[in-house]
Amino acid sequence: MPELPEVETVRVGLAPILDGRLITGVSVLHPRPIRGQDGGADVFVHRLVGRTIATPLRRGKYLWWPLDRGDALLAHLGMSGQFRVDDPAAPLQRHARVCIDLSGGGQDPRTTPHVTQVRFVDQRMFGGLQVSFGGAGLPPEIAHIARDLFDPELDRTALVGRIQRSSSRIKALLLNQSVVSGIGNIYADEALWRARVHGETRGEALSARKVHALLTAAFDTMTEALAQGGTSFDTLYVNVNGESGYFSRRLNVYGREGEACLRCQTPIRRVAFANRSSHFCPRCQRRG
DNA sequence: ATCGCGACCTGGTTGC
DNA sequence: TGCAACCAGGTCGCGA
Secondary structure, three states: OOOHHHHHHHHHHHHHHHOOOEEEEEEEOOOHHHOOOOOHHHHHHHHHOOOEEOOOEEEOOEEEEEEOOOOEEEEEOOOOEEEEEEOOOOOOOOOEEEEEEEEOOOOOOOOOOOOEEEEEEEOOOOOEEEEEOOOOOOOHHHOOOOOEOOOOOOOHHHHHHHHHOOOOEHHHHHHOOOOOEOOOHHHHHHHHHHHOOOOOOEHHHOOHHHHHHHHHHHHHHHHHHHHOOOOOOOOOOOOOOOOOOOHHHHOOOOOOOOOEOOOOOOEOEEEEEOOEEEEEOOOOOOOO
């Protein structure tokens, strides 16, 4: 569910809560979200308690909290994962899976209470947490994840070239996290609509100019979504305070099957694509 | 190299 | 009202 703008909203929300805080306790309420942890819950807890956290980082849809010995708590929200910041005495959310107690001063003691609990809440449990030993840089578990469009070190020319050399369909390339990360089904459909590209066009059939326009469309869509606090259809996606974003009001094609295209009034179509749905305008977005 | 598919999960909505 | 089928924004691994 959460794509780059939603994960970045969570990262920004967590930053002042986590930076400089000490982990005083961890409780694993369900084993599923730490399935990737070698050694299971005991090791997970042992490696976190007593550690100090730095500012959280992100690549694509992955988030990690650097810890004081060069390792990190690596997290993916999956389809329904949330990080919630609560008073430890507040009632547990129904799908709370892991609770992490923090103490010590945050950056701003007026807004960060002395004792806080960060809860990983995940209804469907496609998300996960694990301690990674990658050193200060990118956790090795996500070495295959390409830079995202918000990454200042992204080599856009190389990315355009990679896309143009591929016989894959452009929507599959946008969704492939080892090509460019952070884009999921919603923003892929939105970017393709904005750039007037049919998702089944092969990468090799697109001009460099068109690929650039498509990447710019994806970047702009995600930038606008981030400014709105992310996209949400319901309470499944929320920020660290449990609030939903407003970008769903601005979606141009996603979820608009049968409704008029906002450019040409042609009814938006929905078709199956790689085990999910694609939404597009059959007039604005012609196959290449 | 690429694709479709199933698996991993829960729960809300839809239709009979 | 009950119940089954279908749907959901992600990722991984399999076999073709």
